[in-house]
Amino acid sequence: MRKNSLRKIFQIALLLSLLPALTSCLSKSKKHYSSKNPEAKLTLALRSGTYSDVIKNCLPKFEKEFNIQCDVEELSEDELHNKIANDTSGTYDFCMVDGSWMAEYTAKKILTNLSEFGYYLDEDIIPSTKTICYNNNNVYLAPYGGNVTVLLYNKAMVKEAGYEPENIESLEDILKICSFQKKRHNLGFMYRGDTENNIVVDFLPILLSRGTYVVDENNNPTINTQEFSEAMNLYLKIIRTGRAAARDDLIAAISNKSATMGIGWPGWYTPTKNSSMDYIALTGKFRDDKPAYNANVYGIWTVGIPENSKNKTHAIKLLTYLMDKDVQKSTVQYGGVPCRYSSLKNPEILKKFPQYEAVRKALEGGVYRPVMEEWPQFYTILGREMRLIIEEKKSVIDGLDDALRDLEEMLITNHPSNGWFEHSL
Secondary structure, three states: OHHHHHHHHHHHHHHHHHHHHHHHHHHOOOOOOOOOOOOEEEEEEEEOOHHHHHHHHHHHHHHHHHOEEEEEEEEOHHHHHHHHHOOOOOOOOEEEEEHHHHHHHHHOOOEOOHHHHOOOOOOOEOHHHHHHHEEOOEEOOEEEEOOEOEEEEEHHHHHHOOOOHHHOOOHHHHHHHHHHHHHOOOEEEEEOOOOHHHHHHHHHHHHHHOOOOOEOOOOOEOOOOHHHHHHHHHHHHHHOOOEEOOHHHHHHHHHOOOEEEEEEOHHHOOOOOOOOEEEEOOOOEOOOOOOEOOOEEEOOEEEEOEOOOOOHHHHHHHHHHHOOHHHHHHHHHHOOOOOEHHHHOOHHHHHHOOOHHHHHHHHHOEEOOOOOOOHHHHHHHHHHHHHHHHOOOOOHHHHHHHHHHHHHHHHHHHOOOOHHHHHHO
């Protein structure tokens, strides 16, 4: 018995010692379609989820056609941001970049100037989605995934309130629909309250509909205005018809007819003709008697090449291939949302995915989050104070005043000689 026990212990120890090697072999066992002697090997840093799945589905044909091997590393948003920002050894040759990182990445010279390689953004790409991609008239990024805020809604619950989707013309209509369902003991508006970033981003379409923003054209904070307060007060009325939820819970609640509406993103959900949930672009109207503004917030995932890449010539081939209009059109079946008219106006695609008409409208009327290095600090401060307002621990006036004070202090610390603060005094 003792010998058998010792033998089992030895076998287990041997297996554990071999486990790292076995794991390494498995991690490298992904099938490639390039030859055994590829012309180059590229390492791709991609945002995990649908975004990386779309690109991975394009790689077999690329590898075969160009004889270039592509190894994919799928990362969370924070991991992706930090690994690209801190990569000094040229680990990555191709990367996905959230538009809000552009200011930081440009200032730190993290990205390759694509114009120097002859790359340009063609006219088929929706114009407003390209603005984030330039620095000093040179191209550094290409808009790949058309992520933009939309209004998710339960079809039946909207109809019960006496509305059709095309009749939801303002934020007042949204409040009426959600209030109606709350009176029926259902949840009205669901919002993401799990992080400071989500709190702020969910609020931005409401703020933009009031014709103002969190910063002006010089990135000066504009949260101490009457318009901002009006937007915050209306938002409080809307969200009090429902509750806070994480993304998956929000989707499930609206889909299952437990909740009526919420701000979402096309990449979260692909509705069909028979699905219970759908989405539309926000009109940008605060009230029926107010003008419409661009109010859909971009969360576009762009693609670029790290400046430290050792394989830029081959990486440009990959970027050009992935941005090709026909290749992008083929990604729709995998959940891709191209920023191209040739995809979003394509009759065959719209017949199968009619919601892409809403995506196109949202992209055409979209606004990027502020392009500033301090944006993570900015939304953390603002989101913290908004949370206290939502939880009724501070009044709207006090919360926004405290947010402005801390934002000004943060900006002064980062830019002590910046003239904006002297002007604000």
